[in-house]
Amino acid sequence: MTAPAALIEVDDLHAYYGQSHVLQGVSLRIEAGEAVGLLGRNGMGKTTLIRSMLRLMRATTGRIAIRGRDRSAERPDRVARLGIGYVPEGRGIFPNLSVRENLLMAARPGMRGQTDWTYERVLDTFPRLAERLHHGGNQLSGGEQQMVAIGRALMTNPDLIVLDEATEGLAPLIVKEIWRIVAGIRASGIASLVVDRNYRAVLAHTDRCIVLERGRVALQGASSTLGADEQALQAYLGV
């Protein structure tokens, strides 16, 4: 028997914006059910790595395999149907659609046929949204928009959810609520890749972390080990 394929595996990934060589040979692997943090100061390449893995960046080289199949040249709309829920930086919900429409249009069973995340379960998880079903995306607070973005990703019944700066610009109470939801997603067995400015929170909500420094993996390890390494935290993440 061969080991089950990783959900996503990236090998020697490079990415460019014009002449600017932003990712310089990144490799990473996420297995089913793993919670992985992606850390690094502003501008180190976290969003570029995520967009490259999901094929939203065109100028890349290297191997991208999803569920054991090479997807290095796959169309992004196809990649979006391989069981990865993406909550992009800046949320990306539809401003002219209601909360209800934003959620329902994402609904589908997962890659293993799982239908754990229903409209009802998403509304149970985000009671605030249940009170605003007919509001347009553009009538919501930042926190509510973020909840719609996460709710939409969950409605696709993903095996992996990617959260890029999900708490950015939100009030402390809402931030707390988002982390509670991230913990719930982790407990439910969905794998995650989490980027957040608050590296302490990322360390607390993940099994292991990868630290990027100018487009390369500078450090990786168990979140508990990294969290205790003040010197490394200061060197790579300190301000």
Ligand SMILES: Nc1ncnc2c1ncn2[C@@H]1O[C@H](COP(=O)(O)OP(=O)(O)O)[C@@H](O)[C@H]1O
């Ligand atoms: N659209 C773009 N065009 C040119 N350079 C970009 C673009 N987006 C990001 N960059 C540059 O690429 C580097 C990595 O950015 P990014 O992946 O957004 O970092 P992070 O998410 O870690 O903050 C930065 O130097 C940034 O200025």
Ligand SMILES: [Mg+2]
């Ligand atoms: Mg970013």
